Amino acid sequence: MTVGSAVPAAGPARDAAVDVYGELVFVRRFLEKVHALYRQGHVHGPAHVGIGQEAIAVGVARALRPEDRSIGTYRGHAHALARGAPPDAVLRELLGREGGICAGKGGSMHITSVEYGYFGSYAIVGAHLPIACGLALADQLRSAGRVTVCFFGDGTTNIGAFHEAVNLAAVWGLPVVFVCENNGYMEYTPIGDMTPVPRPAADRAGAYGLRPITVDGNDVRAVRDVTGEAVEAARAGQGPAMIEARTYRMTGHSCADPGKYQPPDEVERWAERDPLLVHRAVLVDAGVPAELVDEIDSDTRTEVDELAADILAAAPITGDNALTDMWSDGGARWRN
Amino acid sequence: MTVGSAVPAAGPARDAAVDVYGELVFVRRFLEKVHALYRQGHVHGPAHVGIGQEAIAVGVARALRPEDRSIGTYRGHAHALARGAPPDAVLRELLGREGGICAGKGGSMHITSVEYGYFGSYAIVGAHLPIACGLALADQLRSAGRVTVCFFGDGTTNIGAFHEAVNLAAVWGLPVVFVCENNGYMEYTPIGDMTPVPRPAADRAGAYGLRPITVDGNDVRAVRDVTGEAVEAARAGQGPAMIEARTYRMTGHSCADPGKYQPPDEVERWAERDPLLVHRAVLVDAGVPAELVDEIDSDTRTEVDELAADILAAAPITGDNALTDMWSDGGARWRN
Amino acid sequence: MAELTYRQAVAVALAQEMARDERVVLLGEDIGSGGVFKTLTGLTERFGATRVRDTPISEQAIAGAAMGAAMAGLRPVAEIMFSDFYATCWDQVANEIAKTRYMTGGQVSLPVVIRGASGSGGLGFGSQHSQAVENWAMCVPGLKIVSPATPSDMVGLLAAAVRDDDPVLVFEHKALYSMKEEFPVEDGTDHVVPLGHARVVRPGQDVTLVGLGFSVGLCQRAAERIDQEGVHAEVLDLRCLVPLDAQRVLDSVRRTGRAVIVEENPGQLGWAAAIGSIVAEEAFDALTAPPVRVSGANVPLPVATALEAAVNPSVDDIVTAVRRVLDPAPRTLCRPGVLNPSIP
Amino acid sequence: MAELTYRQAVAVALAQEMARDERVVLLGEDIGSGGVFKTLTGLTERFGATRVRDTPISEQAIAGAAMGAAMAGLRPVAEIMFSDFYATCWDQVANEIAKTRYMTGGQVSLPVVIRGASGSGGLGFGSQHSQAVENWAMCVPGLKIVSPATPSDMVGLLAAAVRDDDPVLVFEHKALYSMKEEFPVEDGTDHVVPLGHARVVRPGQDVTLVGLGFSVGLCQRAAERIDQEGVHAEVLDLRCLVPLDAQRVLDSVRRTGRAVIVEENPGQLGWAAAIGSIVAEEAFDALTAPPVRVSGANVPLPVATALEAAVNPSVDDIVTAVRRVLDPAPRTLCRPGVLNPSIP
Ligand SMILES: Cc1ncc(C[n+]2csc(CCOP(=O)(O)OP(=O)(O)O)c2C)c(N)n1
Ligand SMILES: Cc1ncc(C[n+]2csc(CCOP(=O)(O)OP(=O)(O)O)c2C)c(N)n1
Numbered sequence A, B: 001m002t003v004g005s006a007v008p009a010a011g012p013a014r015d016a017a018v019d020v021y022g023e024l025v026f027v028r029r030f031l032e033k034v035h036a037l038y039r040q041g042h043v044h045g046p047a048h049v050g051i052g053q054e055a056i057a058v059g060v061a062r063a064l065r066p067e068d069r070s071i072g073t074y075r076g077h078a079h080a081l082a083r084g085a086p087p088d089a090v091l092r093e094l095l096g097r098e099g100g101i102c103a104g105k106g107g108s109m110h111i112t113s114v115e116y117g118y119f120g121s122y123a124i125v126g127a128h129l130p131i132a133c134g135l136a137l138a139d140q141l142r143s144a145g146r147v148t149v150c151f152f153g154d155g156t157t158n159i160g161a162f163h164e165a166v167n168l169a170a171v172w173g174l175p176v177v178f179v180c181e182n183n184g185y186m187e188y189t190p191i192g193d194m195t196p197v198p199r200p201a202a203d204r205a206g207a208y209g210l211r212p213i214t215v216d217g218n219d220v221r222a223v224r225d226v227t228g229e230a231v232e233a234a235r236a237g238q239g240p241a242m243i244e245a246r247t248y249r250m251t252g253h254s255c256a257d258p259g260k261y262q263p264p265d266e267v268e269r270w271a272e273r274d275p276l277l278v279h280r281a282v283l284v285d286a287g288v289p290a291e292l293v294d295e296i297d298s299d300t301r302t303e304v305d306e307l308a309a310d311i312l313a314a315a316p317i318t319g320d321n322a323l324t325d326m327w328s329d330g331g332a333r334w335r336n
Numbered sequence C, D: 001m002a003e004l005t006y007r008q009a010v011a012v013a014l015a016q017e018m019a020r021d022e023r024v025v026l027l028g029e030d031i032g033s034g035g036v037f038k039t040l041t042g043l044t045e046r047f048g049a050t051r052v053r054d055t056p057i058s059e060q061a062i063a064g065a066a067m068g069a070a071m072a073g074l075r076p077v078a079e080i081m082f083s084d085f086y087a088t089c090w091d092q093v094a095n096e097i098a099k100t101r102y103m104t105g106g107q108v109s110l111p112v113v114i115r116g117a118s119g120s121g122g123l124g125f126g127s128q129h130s131q132a133v134e135n136w137a138m139c140v141p142g143l144k145i146v147s148p149a150t151p152s153d154m155v156g157l158l159a160a161a162v163r164d165d166d167p168v169l170v171f172e173h174k175a176l177y178s179m180k181e182e183f184p185v186e187d188g189t190d191h192v193v194p195l196g197h198a199r200v201v202r203p204g205q206d207v208t209l210v211g212l213g214f215s216v217g218l219c220q221r222a223a224e225r226i227d228q229e230g231v232h233a234e235v236l237d238l239r240c241l242v243p244l245d246a247q248r249v250l251d252s253v254r255r256t257g258r259a260v261i262v263e264e265n266p267g268q269l270g271w272a273a274a275i276g277s278i279v280a281e282e283a284f285d286a287l288t289a290p291p292v293r294v295s296g297a298n299v300p301l302p303v304a305t306a307l308e309a310a311v312n313p314s315v316d317d318i319v320t321a322v323r324r325v326l327d328p329a330p331r332t333l334c335r336p337g338v339l340n341p342s343i344p
């Protein structure tokens, strides 16, 4: 499969490329909306968006089948949406309205949509990598052909759970693809200051007998293609893979963080490589009319604005269900 | 420094080589004695000996200065003795007699001799690697020129603490030398079954920007020389090193384990490479009279037998000090 | 009726469940050869290495993989060899496994069992291999906590744990592994003891002794001793901390008016405090003496025989406690350093 | 007198100690730029990056390095950003730091401080960023446990922790960071509050309210409310769980005859149970009502505002508890689901 081959001027490949653009734009507008709502005080608790990193979530999702699984972090809105999780239920969760995808219990950091194969967002760095191994183990034993993708950040490569999980995946030959979103930063600290190797994930692949795979994380087609190869290899029983996708976090670590430590020229350089611009250029090269692209942009903005307005108009949820869904019997009784 | 260069027929180098042999033999007899005492029911709690692995503890100790630090595992008797910890106090600890090096509180798995630079034996796999980083950090900041050596097993390379510690050491350029004693086994499981790379430590060094260093762990001089280079580099401020010493555990995992899973021909092959035989051959090559070597053997046996007999003759300790040395005030009061 | 050891009971329970349900898989370190406590003998031979899976020394990966596998439809039983090692995967257990059903609004089910050896019992395993960390777990809502005191309970409670749709931690007391009991072991045995029901080990009307795991036997021996003095103690085996059969404890204490709660662990904070508080809060009017805890000293477990004995609660300690709660005056009994070795 | 926030107090205490003692070094994630809660603002500028050390995201390495450095003569202060993350290095804390002095027979000293943000306080941080894990720590002998409730106590207790030769865990409540107090901040301030002394927040004779950290404020507000009804509550701030000023609590309860213990965490097992048990055991004769715990519900902390409020203990809950312990009949007050939200 050739990475980043030209999109033809017409036909299903072109339509798919336009679709992908629509998804990228939708996720971007959604994240920007979350950021704005947070700043306006509508989000209870912290929120983390991945503005600038959307091509990874979208590109990976395009490489998966509906029955495949994915799992990610507190910075997981894009990953849930890209798998098909309903934006309405996600935003309701963020805003504490009835119909939230986690019933108001998870909030921004724990967006989960099992229905759409997204097995959750975890807020302790590294914790979900071992969990991804478990998802993949279940499939290896009982549903051969399903693959799990596990997203994580560059900073996560320094925590013990990363090591144990990737090692276990390699020892057991699990159908799991690890995707490092290297956005250059931990919270405030540049990853280069805290890793002894230049590529935090790729340069560690060898420690687990894996091949280092890197990809331009701002090129949605490259992400899709590279992930697709790894996913199909895993599907075929060839074991795990480690992909490092280089990207950039265009805002602060969380919506509360102005990101002052991010040098302006660095931000500018990456703005030029914005995944929406990159993919827009591909479309334009393929002869997609600029008006069509602009229409997608403005329609999406309206769609997201309306979605948010509708949800904001509803009353915040009450505390009625505080003691449900603790145990499998649906309640929270721990004693008689 | 040439590894395994010939020992001259006379002079201080020859005397040192003979000394080393004496140490190897002493440690071996001591460990065999512990094993026998355990089998006779004299040791309360588990005990782990490293029969067959002595050349690593002894060789590394020879590469250290008295002010250097070392730290190890439950399989740590050899490592304490090699640094100079009094055998009497170590054996008293193992037998629960007055004068035990940890006052009867640590037992076999926690032999510690801060006085001789051995900062303890830790019984949770991997836990002491981060602690080693801390020892080295203190020296980096306040006693430049001191080095810490951290011993651990092959199975330990799969646990998260290993990853975090080696990474931190690399990021901070700490004066710490990690020495993996690859004896081929976790408890019962061959390490090859549970690692995706052939050399569990050396093949991971690159993940931390370190050079893979391997050495024949049954050749005491090779261990000393290779460790010496790494220690002197660390002393000079050149940062950490990762050494993998290949060796073999000639008995079961603990003294309670008959080690039936160890194939007889494997045991036999390694018996031919017994570190005592290897070093004995070096001495004989150098013209050391066989009688001298035999005398060391038999004197040491007597010495260890007498030591054990003396200690066994004493009464087991009472529980009087159960509530001392909990807090820095010497007591164990946690409330008023 | 054959004799069954507590050790064998582990394999009996797991074989029973593995035969019944293909989704049950085991994972842990060195378990393929039967495990370091020989609790899993024969399972690899019977069910194969695909379902009895050796792992690297990676407790986080073990617990996390068990969790993920449970979310994807397996019913994993993970071994944490010594319960002290929960510390190395505590995040997986306390922050992920315990919380994920609730925090996803009930989207996932987590039928995970984690089991392994725990406790002291005077075997000399020392400070890093002798804790029964059920207290850490009880601080974290979302984990069921089981600690069998007999071979037949090991079969029945472990089987119930495997069938439960919630995460269950099973603490096997390593000093009980050699305990024997008459038990009908045959193929097709289907012994299940539902979680959350305390067991009346012996009835009595003068004082209630509450134990768990190893301390049940201590309570029993203390009860036999004082029986000769005409004091009839009721001995309760809690079996589970979560779900807790508080009602059974309260019923008993309301009858006897006195409670002595015996915990092997340090008493600084432990389940005995939870039981003591529940008794004080909910059976206050029935109490004729303060509820008293007998527990381990607040130090890491030392190794030398006499030291370990000095630190662990003993039958003597329980007998002393019982005599004191029976003494009509003074009623404020448990002064530091007197009854409770946990208060140095 | 200037105003000092609880947030600023952290840096004030550390600056005071770092200036006094060169061996004090800080380590943690993203601390070089002042830390994610801005508790360390200005320290890098003043003491340099060698003593204010950024680390990788490696909690085990952070805690372990702190331990090793302490054994080798430094006095490290490590940050665990959110106390929930103790789970990722629990082995270092519970099995190594807590035990090594004792298990080596006193060969080493461990002057380690670990500090960081903890607790809920209604900020919406959710189930993995809101626990106050002091209860896990209290289950483990060998750790001193401090939780300041005011800015001046933050200065004094944190300073005392740094000077202590034992491991001390300091839990900063994140909902208190913006709390202000008049406090004389000037260079050379040498404010130290010795560990192990509870604080009488307000005296009273009718009931004793016991709080820690954030719950001290809840107790205070409840006391003010019931004061208007003529009920005078004594409010105690425990400040430390270890060493525990049990005497101060017992003295107070012996005077008032009633204790309400208020803990933000789930009540299934927590420090309130330890206090409740001590009160029941040692002040039994003085009690005119059962000791009662008010604590968080036994669920992971949910995020939505109303859900979080429903689960956390409130001033209302405390007032209700006080009214009940003052009600002469019935004396057995705390039935499941009535007083204590922790019992669903
Ligand atoms: C174990 C743990 N330590 C620290 C944190 C606090 N924390 C949250 S996100 C983060 C940075 C993670 O960096 P990276 O893995 O690169 O992911 P990114 O946020 O850049 O997507 C940190 C330190 C945490 N959540 N869990
Ligand atoms: C965290 C943890 N998991 C498991 C164990 C049980 N255990 C003790 S030694 C051991 C094997 C260690 O193998 P290796 O690192 O190769 O050291 P060796 O015993 O061969 O010297 C295991 C699994 C432990 N002590 N700690």
Ligand SMILES: [Mg+2]
Pocket: A153, A154, A155, A181, A182, A183, A184, A185, A186
């Ligand atoms: Mg990052």
Ligand SMILES: [Mg+2]
Pocket: B153, B154, B155, B181, B182, B183, B184, B185, B186
């Ligand atoms: Mg080994």
